Amino acid sequence: MRIIAGEFKGRRLKSVPGLATRPTPDRLRESLFSILGPELEGRRFADLFAGTGSVGLEALSRGASEVVFVEGAVRAREVLRENLRVLGAVHASVIERPVMRALRTLRTDIVFMDPPYEDERAYLETLEALKYSEASLILVQHQPKRALAERYGAFECKRRLRQGDNVVSFYRRMDAFDATEDASATR
Numbered sequence: 001m002r003i004i005a006g007e008f009k010g011r012r013l014k015s016v017p018g019l020a021t022r023p024t025p026d027r028l029r030e031s032l033f034s035i036l037g038p039e040l041e042g043r044r045f046a047d048l049f050a051g052t053g054s055v056g057l058e059a060l061s062r063g064a065s066e067v068v069f070v071e072g073a074v075r076a077r078e079v080l081r082e083n084l085r086v087l088g089a090v091h092a093s094v095i096e097r098p099v100m101r102a103l104r105t106l107r108t109d110i111v112f113m114d115p116p117y118e119d120e121r122a123y124l125e126t127l128e129a130l131k132y133s134e135a136s137l138i139l140v141q142h143q144p145k146r147a148l149a150e151r152y153g154a155f156e157c158k159r160r161l162r163q164g165d166n167v168v169s170f171y172r173r174m175d176a177f178d179a180t181e182d183a184s185a186t187r
Helices: 026-040 054-061 074-087 120-130 174-185
Strands: 044-048 066-070 092-095 110-113 137-142 155-163 166-173
Touching: 026 054, 026 110, 026 137, 026 155, 026 166, 044 054, 054 066, 054 074, 054 092, 054 110, 074 092, 110 120, 120 137, 166 174
Parallel strands: 044 066, 044 110, 066 092, 110 137
Antiparallel strands: 137 166, 155 166
16 A cells, blocks of 8 residues: 555555455545545545545645544554654644544544445444535545435535445535536636
């Protein structure tokens, strides 16, 4: 596992031994961040159920102003902290508590969430809580067979990126999406 582009390009990341943590594949991260492009620059990014932190570290490498990692598992947090230390990632913080508790105080522009695929409750509870967030974009990694709603509060699914056994659904805040479209239409 490595950082694909940006400041930390080519740097290798440690991973958590065993099967309990499933890192987001390099190819999927590459596609995801190619889609996000300049939208990421200077934005606050949250990596929920962060594991080794590969997605948040890619965001930081590509210009996010700050990344908050939320990880409840002790072993994954140890590896995540080691990855942050080795990269010298100074604009990053780790919240060491369950995601639902962390969401109460989390302030961010873009949220990426990747709960354990088999934990349906984590998907439902987190998306329910996020529908009240100030974020403009929620990215949800899941299996193709997982049926997610088209809408959660003000967030509507605008795109799905599928690669193999992974899907990332892009939920945009509709008032933020409308403003972005209006701005690009006037150019």
